[in-house]
Amino acid sequence: MLNGYLRSSSFKMALLFTLLLCAAGAALGYINFRLNQQQFLESAERQINAEIRVLRMAQRSGQLQAEIALSTQKSDVLVLLTDKQNQYLAGNLTSDPENVQVLREGTLGFTRPDQHIYAARIHTFDDGRRLLVGLDITAASKEYLMLQRLGIISLILMAIVIATSFLISTFVVSRTNRIANTARQMMETGDLSRRIEIDSGWDDLSNMSHVLNLFLARLEELVYGVRQVSDNIAHDLRTPLTRLRNDLERLRLDATGRDDLQNRIDEMIADTDGLLGVFAALLRISRLETIAQTALPSAFDLADVLRDVCELYEPLAEAKELRWQPQLAPAPMKGDRDLVFQIFANLLDNAIKYTPAGGDIRIACGVQDGRIVAQVADTGPGIPAAERERVFERFYRLEGSRTSSGSGLGLALVRAAVYAQQGQIELMDAAPGLNVIVSFTPAA
Amino acid sequence: MLNKGRDGKMRILIIEDDPRVSGFISKGLKEQGYTVDSAQNGRDGLFLATTEKYDAAIIDRMVPEPDGLTILRAMRASGNQTPVLILSALASVDDRVTGLRAGGDDYLVKPFAFAELLARIEILARRKPVVEAGPARLAAGDLELNLLTRKASRAGQQIELQAREYALLEYLLRHKGQVVTRTMLLENVWDYNFDPQTNVIDVHISRLRSKIDKGFSTTLLKTVRGAGYIIED
Numbered sequence: 001m002l003n004g005y006l007r008s009s010s011f012k013m014a015l016l017f018t019l020l021l022c023a024a025g026a027a028l029g030y031i032n033f034r035l036n037q038q039q040f041l042e043s044a045e046r047q048i049n050a051e052i053r054v055l056r057m058a059q060r061s062g063q064l065q066a067e068i069a070l071s072t073q074k075s076d077v078l079v080l081l082t083d084k085q086n087q088y089l090a091g092n093l094t095s096d097p098e099n100v101q102v103l104r105e106g107t108l109g110f111t112r113p114d115q116h117i118y119a120a121r122i123h124t125f126d127d128g129r130r131l132l133v134g135l136d137i138t139a140a141s142k143e144y145l146m147l148q149r150l151g152i153i154s155l156i157l158m159a160i161v162i163a164t165s166f167l168i169s170t171f172v173v174s175r176t177n178r179i180a181n182t183a184r185q186m187m188e189t190g191d192l193s194r195r196i197e198i199d200s201g202w203d204d205l206s207n208m209s210h211v212l213n214l215f216l217a218r219l220e221e222l223v224y225g226v227r228q229v230s231d232n233i234a235h236d237l238r239t240p241l242t243r244l245r246n247d248l249e250r251l252r253l254d255a256t257g258r259d260d261l262q263n264r265i266d267e268m269i270a271d272t273d274g275l276l277g278v279f280a281a282l283l284r285i286s287r288l289e290t291i292a293q294t295a296l297p298s299a300f301d302l303a304d305v306l307r308d309v310c311e312l313y314e315p316l317a318e319a320k321e322l323r324w325q326p327q328l329a330p331a332p333m334k335g336d337r338d339l340v341f342q343i344f345a346n347l348l349d350n351a352i353k354y355t356p357a358g359g360d361i362r363i364a365c366g367v368q369d370g371r372i373v374a375q376v377a378d379t380g381p382g383i384p385a386a387e388r389e390r391v392f393e394r395f396y397r398l399e400g401s402r403t404s405s406g407s408g409l410g411l412a413l414v415r416a417a418v419y420a421q422q423g424q425i426e427l428m429d430a431a432p433g434l435n436v437i438v439s440f441t442p443a444a
Numbered sequence: 445m446l447n448k449g450r451d452g453k454m455r456i457l458i459i460e461d462d463p464r465v466s467g468f469i470s471k472g473l474k475e476q477g478y479t480v481d482s483a484q485n486g487r488d489g490l491f492l493a494t495t496e497k498y499d500a501a502i503i504d505r506m507v508p509e510p511d512g513l514t515i516l517r518a519m520r521a522s523g524n525q526t527p528v529l530i531l532s533a534l535a536s537v538d539d540r541v542t543g544l545r546a547g548g549d550d551y552l553v554k555p556f557a558f559a560e561l562l563a564r565i566e567i568l569a570r571r572k573p574v575v576e577a578g579p580a581r582l583a584a585g586d587l588e589l590n591l592l593t594r595k596a597s598r599a600g601q602q603i604e605l606q607a608r609e610y611a612l613l614e615y616l617l618r619h620k621g622q623v624v625t626r627t628m629l630l631e632n633v634w635d636y637n638f639d640p641q642t643n644v645i646d647v648h649i650s651r652l653r654s655k656i657d658k659g660f661s662t663t664l665l666k667t668v669r670g671a672g673y674i675i676e677d
Contacts, residue, residue: 238555239554239555241555242554242555242556242557243464243468243555245557246468246472246557246558249557249558249559249670252669252670262669266669266670269670276555277639280639281639284639308634308636311608312634312640312644312648313644315644315647315648315651316642316644316647319647337636338636338637338638339638341636341638342636342638342639345638345640345641346641349640349641349642349644353642410641
């Protein structure tokens with residue numbers, strides 16, 4: 001889950017988003033805290049220094065008092081001139097201001113009783129007199145305070161955006177994972193009744209899950225319908241056929257003593273059995289295709305099953321004087337043992353059927369690259385490359401084998417069974433002959 | 445040991461809601477000398493199964509109210525051990541397994557040939573037809589199978605059998621006098637439930653026959669056409 005989250009595109013987007021926002025936030029913070037403070041104080045200091053320079057020049061020319069009077073006419077300037085004993089000499093300020101703070105090196109800040117904020121610098125003349133020049137910075141400092149607040153607010157907002165983007169990405173990832181997991185489980189188990197869990201109703205993903213669930217329900221309905229149709233075929237055609245067979249059996253009893261009649265009835269019974277066999281195989285294939293897992297999987301060794309298949313078919317092979325040397329290495333796997341037996345019984349049956357008398361059949365199994373692999377190869381005519389996919393179709397028969405016995409369902413059943421066991425099947429050229437490779441995932 | 449009726453016939457109970465199937469089974473079984481009771485629904489079936497004594501019961505899985513498996517479980521829960529053959533339209537292995545787990549003794553998929561049903565009922569109704577000719581021995585006519593030494597002989601003459609031939613002969617002898625179908629052989633001798641594409645079982649039987657019957661005047665292992673095989677004295 002966590003791993004999946006870390007690898008997801010949403011997480012990567014969230015990470016990128018967060019990093020960009022962090023960088024932007026840091027830049028904004030720096031501008032707010034440093035640049036503004038610097039800028040507005042510096043401009044105030046420049047004005048104060050200019051004022052002081054003018055007054056110093058006036059002092060040198062003995063015009064200090066007159067110049068102070070001139071300066072104090074400006075509404076935003078405060079001037080205080082004191083002697084060595086800190087006694088008032090001149091200016092519109094009568095005494096040192098109270099609650100003085102140091103704003104910066106050499107710059108003081110204070111608030112007057114009228115709530116105006118001032119920045120001030122002090123110059124000491126050579127004769128010991130002190131000159132204090134203040135400048136009203138109320139407007140600028142209010143602006144600065146507001147900017148500072150805006151900066152803090154934007155940082156908080158950014159933090160919220162970061163947190164939200166994480167939450168959204170988690171939300172999206174958990175939901176897309178849920179959809180993917182449901183789909184995977186449906187594929188693995190063939191259980192079409194599964195649905196995606198929905199626990200909210202406001203987001204697009206829930207809406208999508210809802211639509212997907214409707215889609216799945218429709219799909220299930222259709223598949224179920226197909227299954228129903230094939231079950232109906234089974235029911236509707238197999239039942240009368242069986243009745244026919246049973247009637248023939250009774251007829252055969254009635255014909256006791258008439259060997260010629262009984263033989264003909266036996267042929268009819270055999271034909272009916274053939275038809276019933278085709279229906280049974282057809283139904284079995286569609287069942288395997290629609291219901292992926294047929295039985296609780298059991299653990300067994302493929303080599304044992306193959307040994308039993310060989311043992312079962314050995315008399316048939318012997319009758320055709322075929323040579324075979326099964327090479328069966330231990331191959332522990334998990335699955336439906338009966339179905340696996342069926343797969344190799346069909347394959348071996350084909351191999352025996354198509355290999356000319358006196359030919360060879362190769363049967364082997366074992367573990368290869370972590371998979372359970374089995375091989376059935378014959379020395380018969382083989383299957384042309386272009387037809388290798390088609391022979392798995394129902395009723396598909398190769399040119400030239402149409403006259404031979406068999407329903408044309410053997411390989412279709414084999415493939416359906418292999419897929420139902422989550423296996424793979426491949427037809428290859430054994431030059432000459434057909435080489436069938438079947439592989440399964442090993443027992444965990 | 446069997447609960448034969450007053451007339452000495454074996455009694456079979458059929459619980460099946462399809463009257464055609466039910467009628468056809470019951471007609472066939474009566475012709476074979478069985479006494480047959482049939483129930484068309486689960487309630488009547490369960491009543492008959494628990495109040496009367498039968499040699500075997502044939503129960504359709506899909507019979508209504510209650511269904512076949514419920515009847516079966518109820519029978520087994522009350523200690524009723526009557527052999528039960530389950531009929532079902534469901535062919536998958538899962539269904540077979542649930543049917544047998546519920547306490548069924550055998551399972552037959554619909555539609556079925558009557559010969560197959562009859563063979564299975566004969567075996568169920570006369571289960572354990574103890575035919576051992578002595579301690580750990582099975583015999584038919586002058587053919588003997590020693591279960592301890594796993595050796596077969598006919599008229600005192602030793603017969604060499606391969607493992608599967610031995611198993612085949614043992615199964616046939618255990619059901620001496622009863623028809624054994626190809627499907628039953630696949631399920632019991634080969635222990636696989638599958639659909640052979642060819643007459644591979646017949647080939648095994650003819651091999652066995654050539655070993656036990658060749659050169660003797662009487663044929664013990666006979667083919668029952670349209671049904672299967674039988675071994676008789």
